[in-house]
Amino acid sequence: MIIKTILMVILAYLLGSISWAYILGKAVKKIDIRKYDNPGVVGAWRQLGPKWGVLVALLDIGKAALPVYIAKVLFLPDYIPVILVVLAVTLGHNWPIFLQFKGGMGMGTNMGALLVLLPKAFGISLAVALGVGFGLWLIMKKKKVTVPYGALTGYILMPILTWMRFKEPHPLFILTLLLFALVIMRQIPPIKRLTERR
Numbered sequence: 001m002i003i004k005t006i007l008m009v010i011l012a013y014l015l016g017s018i019s020w021a022y023i024l025g026k027a028v029k030k031i032d033i034r035k036y037d038n039p040g041v042v043g044a045w046r047q048l049g050p051k052w053g054v055l056v057a058l059l060d061i062g063k064a065a066l067p068v069y070i071a072k073v074l075f076l077p078d079y080i081p082v083i084l085v086v087l088a089v090t091l092g093h094n095w096p097i098f099l100q101f102k103g104g105m106g107m108g109t110n111m112g113a114l115l116v117l118l119p120k121a122f123g124i125s126l127a128v129a130l131g132v133g134f135g136l137w138l139i140m141k142k143k144k145v146t147v148p149y150g151a152l153t154g155y156i157l158m159p160i161l162t163w164m165r166f167k168e169p170h171p172l173f174i175l176t177l178l179l180f181a182l183v184i185m186r187q188i189p190p191i192k193r194l195t196e197r198r
Helices: 002-016 020-029 041-048 050-075 079-094 107-117 119-139 146-166 171-197
Strands: none
Touching (some): 020 041, 041 107, 050 079, 050 107, 079 171, 107 146, 107 171, 119 146
16 A cells, blocks of 8 residues: 555656646747746746647646546545645646746646545636636736636635535545645745736
């Protein structure tokens, strides 16, 4: 079990370290996206265009969903190895070994993991996040600052919905808090920069 867990964690981290925003930036526009933006979904959307941003989102979701689904099949009802795999793929995306540990913000990878483990709560949170983001986008005259605000709304909602489901400090509730903490670490600096420009 320990060896299997270690191997899955390593695989998850390496998969997470594959930066599709960077790869498509090189393939589509022959640019190093890191020189212009964050190498993640939002950066790809801004620098490569909406269709490529959507593709990066789907690929990032997939690279997280795959190892998490395998871990779910292999390890449940033991949640500890599953949580370690989720954290590994997220850390790989945020701090990828292939890009000198300078990666994205983890939105796509977190979505992939939560889709596998908490599909109902994820669906509700995603719908609310999209609604909030779109509403702010209209109210604030389409400013980019609305993107992280909408995403943060969804991440705040996930632990609440998970607690409502289990009504106890279930391992998946702890996981949503950990993912929220990682998101805060990555999102607060760009939110601060964007709000200072207003």
